[in-house]
Amino acid sequence: MELEFNHFDEVFAGIDQQVNQLVRKTAFDIEGSAKQESRVRYGFMRNAWYVRTEDSSDYTSLSAPAPGYREFPEIAAPGHNEALIVGGAAHTVYNEYGTSKMGAQPMLTPAVERARQPFLTALEAASNGAGVGTIAEFALIG
Amino acid sequence: MAGTEATDALTVYFTLLKADTTLQAFIGQKWYKDVAQTAPGSSPPWPFGIGQVQAATDIQFLSARRVGADTLLMLKVIGLDGDFTATLRPAYRRVDALVQGTSGSSSDVLIIGKAVREQLLDYSEIVNGQVIRHLGGVYRVLAQ
Numbered sequence: 193m194e195l196e197f198n199h200f201d202e203v204f205a206g207i208d209q210q211v212n213q214l215v216r217k218t219a220f221d222i223e224g225s226a227k228q229e230s231r232v233r234y235g236f237m238r239n240a241w242y243v244r245t246e247d248s249s250d251y252t253s254l255s256a257p258a259p260g261y262r263e264f265p266e267i268a269a270p271g272h273n274e275a276l277i278v279g280g281a282a283h284t285v286y287n288e289y290g291t292s293k294m295g296a297q298p299m300l301t302p303a304v305e306r307a308r309q310p311f312l313t314a315l316e317a318a319s320n321g322a323g324v325g326t327i328a329e330f331a332l333i334g
Numbered sequence: 335m336a337g338t339e340a341t342d343a344l345t346v347y348f349t350l351l352k353a354d355t356t357l358q359a360f361i362g363q364k365w366y367k368d369v370a371q372t373a374p375g376s377s378p379p380w381p382f383g384i385g386q387v388q389a390a391t392d393i394q395f396l397s398a399r400r401v402g403a404d405t406l407l408m409l410k411v412i413g414l415d416g417d418f419t420a421t422l423r424p425a426y427r428r429v430d431a432l433v434q435g436t437s438g439s440s441s442d443v444l445i446i447g448k449a450v451r452e453q454l455l456d457y458s459e460i461v462n463g464q465v466i467r468h469l470g471g472v473y474r475v476l477a478q
Contacts, residue, residue: 285457286459289408289410289455289457289468290368290369290384290386290408290468291459291461291466292370292378292412292459292461292466292468293369293378293461294369295368295369295386296368296386296388296408298388298389301388301389301406301472302388302389304389305389305391305404305406306391
């Protein structure tokens with residue numbers, strides 16, 4: 193009889209937990225930055241930003257401060273270790289990318305760019321800390 | 335380092351787009367930075383093109399020597415929905431053909447590597463009862 197023993201399950205669970213926390217933290221960091229970059233008249237667009245994960249959401253239903261202000265319904269939950277940063281106000285796209293008469297005020301794009309490298313660095317550190325090399329290497333051996 | 339790498343990179347692509355005769359047939363040389371320049375109260379000059387810096391992240395060494403800016407440029411064409419098939423779509427296809435995979439330079443900036451589109455933009459707005467289409471893309475370039 194041959195018994196094979198290893199700690200793969202514990203290692204994978206540890207990686208998964210760290211990645212999950214990292215994804216959530218990054219998503220909330222991006223949401224915070226997007227809110228800071230938002231144009232504000234009534235604060236409707238700024239307050240309509242929210243983060244949706246597989247088991248959480250900071251979505252709140254907002255009252256329209258003036259005619260024409262609309263909010264999209266809350267979106268469905270994404271998959272495991274995924275997070276969606278959502279601009280819930282219907283006019284968010286016109287601010288992010290501009291209209292025919294108004295220049296863009298990018299909110300989400302610079303927020304994502306600021307978070308990109310810290311996220312990748314932390315992701316690599318998480319995998320290295322687990323002793324399995326980089327995520328890329330992990331994918332190769334997986 | 336000029337200190338204005340991202341804006342200078344946009345100028346490089348404006349020069350490229352304005353010089354193309356195929357694109358001129360669709361929108362002339364009506365390319366504007368950020369927003370179309372029109373007289374107060376007058377209608378925008380449909381169709382036209384807009385370019386804007388969406389994000390720019392400096393890349394620098396610990397010695398504080400900046401080596402460039404990781405830049406996201408938005409390039410899009412804007413026009414009436416009724417002109418979408420005949421004008422806007424072929425115009426943006428030409429824009430993409432000219433920009434995607436292209437580098438460039440001017441006396442102010444060098445585009446390192448090649449522009450790569452990371453996102454397609456296709457959305458509409460309604461202005462005075464008219465449907466206005468926006469068709470374009472967000473391109474990543476490394477400007478030095």
